[in-house]
Amino acid sequence: MNQHIKRFITIADFLGEVLGSNTEIILHDLTNYEESIVYIINGHISNRKIGGRPTDLILEFIAAEAEGNKQFISNYNSKSIEGKLLYSSTYFIRDDENKIVGALGLNSDYHEVKKSLSFLTSLLPNYVDDKVLSLNNIKENLNTDPQELTLNKIDAILNEFDIVPNRMTTDEKTEVITALNDCGVFNIRGSVQEVASKLQMSEPSIYRYIKKIKS
Structure with a gap:
């Protein structure tokens, strides 16, 4: 197997774990057209x-x-040997000389998923699974707006400590600001101003707490 292709085996395994049994992951070694399929999941x-x-x-x-220099083709329909319609994307692997030596393909069958979704939709709004709506298990917020990131983190920490800002003691302020610092909040531009406003403190006070924490 071509060395460039071997590197994609673990990626194929990773995609298999992430995408589940409805998606085929297939790896081609295109240095041998006669037997190009060298790895396949699902x-x-x-x-x-x-x-x-x-x-x-x-x-x-x-x-x-x-x-x-084109590297991939994504989000197109394909058809299986049996005539089943699939949703596909293919990434082409090039060697150090830019020659195409392999391909990693994803082929998804959403037929059963669509049937299940149609059934669930027919039940809404009369039935909603609480697990679907729960926000308790979110470990990453993908909102990249700095202000939103800061405010969300402050709210999460205040809820965790169950503290009302205008009634915070010095020790409680230290705990909250330490937690915010440990989360990297103060690496975000403008975060000190947002924290000061939310905690009903002055910006110089926030800086003093940060300096004390880091000393």
Whole structure:
């Protein structure tokens, strides 16, 4: 197996864990067209096996992009041997000389998912699973707005400590500001101003607490 292809085996395993049994992950070594399929997860999706050949799309891409820089084709429909419609994306692996030597394909079958979703939708708004709406298990907030990140973190910590800002003791202020510092809040530009406003303190006071924590 080509060395560039081997590096993608663990990525294929990772994608298999993340995407689950409805998505086929297939790895082609395109230095050997006769038996290009060298690794496959959830092969039941397309019923292909190790040792199989590349598809028409792969061959057409190689012909059109052999000297180009395009790296992938995403979000297109494909069809299995049985005529099943799949949702697909393919990433092409190039070597150090920019030659296409492999491909990592994702082929998803959402037929059963759509049926389940249709059933659940028919029950709404009369039924909503509490687990679906629960925010307690969120470990990462993907909102990249600095102000929102700061305010959300302050609120989370205040709720954790169950503290009302205008009734905080010196020790409680130290605990809260220490927790905010440990979370990296003060690495965000403008965070001191937001923390001061939220905790009903002056900005110089916040800086004094930070200096004390770090000393």
